[in-house]
Amino acid sequence: MVRRAIYFSGRVQGVGFRYNTARIAIGYEVSGFVENLSDGRVHVVVEGACQQVDAFICHLCDHMSQYISQRQVQHHPATGEFGGSGSHVFAIRR
Template identity: 50%
Template structure:
């Protein structure tokens, strides 16, 4: 089943390669979407794909790369979108 979620990741998640590592995980899992640095210091991640793979990425976001310190992840469902690839948005 195809699903889409947006996750808002709080903590020390900017300037530590968070978007890059998220992109690598998403590509490995076959998840599409994007990672974006928000003005308030959070990272917004849109994750679309097979439910099990998206859930794996969302679980990874709660830990993140070693360089980051994730404090909180808020996840909201979104309408399923047909997105190609996973990109870093600027």
């Protein structure tokens, strides 16, 4: 299990980025959340098996590429914050 925190910059707010992130997450065995930040970026935190997390991030970046100018990925050990293995909850936060 791994945890990734991703910060997306560009025209990422007001374009359905959070909705699309949560929709894409349904297709993967991942848990986490997506939220808008006050500085205009979008913050995504995702946990799951390394292969699932990386595939989810790749799919998200491909799908939303026209809106993303930069992304910063931070690698962390999984915390189980979202229920651990077998739990696939992905939330949209404000």
